[in-house]
Amino acid sequence: IVSKEAEERAANLLPQCKRIDFPGAKHEIWMETDAVRQRWFAEVDGFLARCLKPSAPAPKNSGPKPL
Numbered sequence: 007i008v009s010k011e012a013e014e015r016a017a018n019l020l021p022q023c024k025r026i027d028f029p030g031a032k033h034e035i036w037m038e039t040d041a042v043r044q045r046w047f048a049e050v051d052g053f054l055a056r057c058l059k060p061s062a063p064a065p066k067n068s069g070p071k072p073l
Contacts, residue, residue, distance in 0.1 A: 026049055
């Protein structure tokens with residue numbers, strides 16, 4: 007069991023942390039209802055989109071270089 011107060015203290019120490027409650031959810035998110043899991047996946051997708059912004063495009067490979 008995880009203490010909500012402990013979670014809040016930890017979240018306050020992490021500047022990029024966004025704590026989200028899922029009312030009615032139990033401890034194991036993978037065993038939740040489809041509605042809870044879909045909301046969780048949407049939050050994870052949004053987090054990854056914000057944190058993993060692509061940098062400059064990778065250079066195109068023009069094939070092997072001559073010797």
